[in-house]
Amino acid sequence: MSPSAAETVRPLSVAMREGSTAEHDAAEQSPFVSELLGGRINGQGYADYLLRLRMVYGALEDTVRARRDDPLVAAVYDPALERLTAIDADLEHWAPGVAREVESPAAQAYHDRITSAFWGGAVVAHHYTRYLGDLSGGQVVGKVLDRTFGLGGAGLAFYEFPMRPKPYKDSYRARLDGLPLDAGEIDRAVDEVKVAFGLNQALFDELADNLPAYRR
Numbered sequence: 001m002s003p004s005a006a007e008t009v010r011p012l013s014v015a016m017r018e019g020s021t022a023e024h025d026a027a028e029q030s031p032f033v034s035e036l037l038g039g040r041i042n043g044q045g046y047a048d049y050l051l052r053l054r055m056v057y058g059a060l061e062d063t064v065r066a067r068r069d070d071p072l073v074a075a076v077y078d079p080a081l082e083r084l085t086a087i088d089a090d091l092e093h094w095a096p097g098v099a100r101e102v103e104s105p106a107a108q109a110y111h112d113r114i115t116s117a118f119w120g121g122a123v124v125a126h127h128y129t130r131y132l133g134d135l136s137g138g139q140v141v142g143k144v145l146d147r148t149f150g151l152g153g154a155g156l157a158f159y160e161f162p163m164r165p166k167p168y169k170d171s172y173r174a175r176l177d178g179l180p181l182d183a184g185e186i187d188r189a190v191d192e193v194k195v196a197f198g199l200n201q202a203l204f205d206e207l208a209d210n211l212p213a214y215r216r
């Protein structure tokens with residue numbers, strides 16, 4: 001007897017993780033990220049990265065807040081995750097007095113993709129890609145920066161969350177898996193996660209164009 005459709009549907013959290021493994025590995029190994037992880041990016045490079053993230057999180061957090069009554073978005077909505085205030089605080093450390101606006105086609109494209117997401121599942125895909133990343137590899141980046149620059153935690157608000165990452169990620173995945181999505185919708189959400197990784201990759205590629213100026 002063949003299994004029923006319900007039995008063959010992969011949980012969303014598994015589909016998202018497995019569906020983006022190749023993209024994740026590529027992002028991790030991209031030149032800007034590997035230099036960052038190696039402690040070889042200077043303050044200007046990190047500030048330029050934060051300025052781009054500011055545009056992305058501005059879009060993500062406005063969109064998620066505006067759409068929080070959508071049942072899909074409501075399942076992941078959590079103001080405790082929001083990073084925009086932390087990014088602004090960190091920019092005061094890394095680039096005091098510098099204009100917050102940046103000319104970045106990659107950040108603009110990422111911003112526009114998020115703000116034009118029509119389906120709640122696509123908003124969830126963007127939410128997953130950034131915040132689960134921040135609660136995972138992001139924590140490693142924060143530690144590298146702290147050590148490299150001898151910061152004693154200063155300028156690293158972006159990596160400080162009020163929750164413990166591991167249990168939070170587990171409960172987040174359970175919330176994803178509780179969403180009432182069929183197999184086709186799960187595929188659509190995974191496709192949007194891949195798009196989100198591609199937009200992150202483009203952002204890292206844009207920064208990598210400036211690597212000679214960013215090496216410390």
Ligand code: HEM
Binds near residue numbers: 133136
């Ligand atoms: C800086 C280099 C990176 C490192 C060292 C890194 C490392 C990791 C590790 C170790 C995990 C697994 C954590 C766990 O199972 O709880 C993880 C998960 C994850 N990372 Fe990264 N990562 C990096 C970059 C990125 C980037 C650029 C993104 C996307 C913007 C990203 C998004 C994610 C996501 C969404 C997950 C959750 C996967 C899941 O569903 O369990 N990571 N990362």
